[in-house]
Amino acid sequence: MTEAADADPGAFHPALHTTACDLFGVRYPVVQTGMGYVSGPELTAATANAGGLGILGGGSMTYEELAAAVRRVKELTAAPFGVNMRANQPDIDRRIELVVSAGVRVASFALAPSRDLIRRLKDAGVVVVPSIGAKRHAEKVAEWGVDAVIVQGSEGGGHTGQVPTSLLLPQVVDAVDIPVVAAGGYHDGRGLVSALAHGAVGIAMGTRFLLTSDSTVADNVKQVYLTKTVTDSVLTTEVDGIPQRLLKAGAVERLLDTSAVRRYARAARNAVAFQRLSGTPWPDMIREGVAMRRSNDLRWRQVVMAANAPMLYRAALVHGRSDIGIMATGQVVGLIDDLPSCAELIERIMRQADSVLRRLTGT
Structure with a gap:
């Protein structure tokens, strides 16, 4: 553990x-997002021990995997942490019970949770923090009580919108009266100061x-990321x-050149493979697909294609096959x-x- 993990937060600029920090119970206003197949117990706990908010990527885990991962995080750290979930998972009620019973500090969501889910979590003392990519989505969940x-x-990796952070962030800060955390394009202290300047x-x-080094993603995959520039994403x-x-690598470039018919065939094969791997009953997968279609106004074609992603x-992030898998990335990779x-x-x-703020304020 390095100096940051033990540092007195008061040693830094008061801003x-x-x-x-107070809402999440952490020392520093830095959040590690709940990335599927990436944010496991080791990364989450390392972030928490370093003074930030680590979020476990529970959305890509089975219930049993999530329960084991939560136990492991609690073995590795006594600091607060979060769990990311998908509100449309068939067993979301059971996952919420797990989060509450384990004393998890924060529940994060990639898709907006329902009013009922928000109320249940808040009544149990869990902080609810969804991710959004549009002003209207922020206004909706704020009204619902998150x-x-x-x-x-749009600079951010994985599922994202069309508006760059520099425009979306001040727009949302002006529209809601709840705390806003900025994501998309951040990697250093200068970015943190700029986000604070926007009101985050x-x-x-x-x-x-x-x-x-705390990330369990294979070293060969990390090396692929390190070779990329700010224009090497799609x-x-x-x-x-x-x-x-x-990331422009592996299956992505081939996928973009593949006909629609072949993409659907691949999606169907992957759906079967994912069902076997996860053990999720087919009726639950179908119900989840229907919920996804309704909540996101998707066509059935898009729901079928969603079988590709897991x-x-x-393949890339767990098994190290950067040649055949896909890798989410923000443009900041360059x-x-x-x-x-994480501590470093x-x-x-x-x-x-701290240095930037003291230079700007002359203190």
């Missing part, structure tokens, strides 16, 4: 102790935490029907050239942010 939102601009209470990062709907930003992500520990990364961010 760096924000509402996020505690904060993570606002991701902290920053959330995915790609930057994926590229740490925003596409061809994987699962919903826009997401992916298997393709798993600014990253090393693999620090957060220390660097905080010290740089």
Whole structure:
């Protein structure tokens, strides 16, 4: 553990102790997002021990995997952490019970949870923080009672919107009266200061935490990321029907050149493979597909294509097959050239942010 993990938060500029620190129960306003197949117990706990908010990527786990992962995080850290879930999962009620009984501090969602889910979590003392990519979505969940939102601009990796962070962030800050965490394009202390200047209470990062020594993503896959520039990603709907930003590598370039018929055939094969691997009953998968279609206004073609994502992500991020899998990335990948520990990364961010603020304020 490095100096950042043990540092007195009061040693930094007072502007760096924000509402996020108090809301999440952490020392520093830095969030590691709940990335599927990436944010396992080790990365989550390392972030928490370094003073940030680590979020376990529970959306890609079975219930049994999630329960084991939560137990493991609690073995590795006594600090608060979060769990990311998908509100349309058939067993979401059981997952909420797990989060509550385990004393998890934060529940994050990639898709907006229902009013009922928000109420149940808040009544149990869990902080509810969905991720959003549009002003209207932020306004909706704020009205429903969430505690904060993570606002991701189009620079961000994975599923994302069309508006860049520099425009979306101030728009959302002006529209809602709850804390806003900025995501999309952040990797250092300068970015943290810029987010605070826009009215955010902290920053959330995915790609930057994926590229740490605490991340369990295979080293050969990390090396692929480190070779990329800010233009080596693509925003596409061809994987699962919903826009997401992916690294130009592996299956992505071949997928974009494949005919629609062949993409559907691949999606069907992957659906069968995912069902066998996860053990999810077919009726539950179908119900989840129907819920996905309704909540996101998708065509059936897009729901079928969604079967691609879990298997393709798993191939690269779990099995190290960057040649045949897909890898979500933010455009910020082109600014990253090393693999620090989470403690080293957060220390660097905080010290740089402190230096920038003191230079700007003359203190």
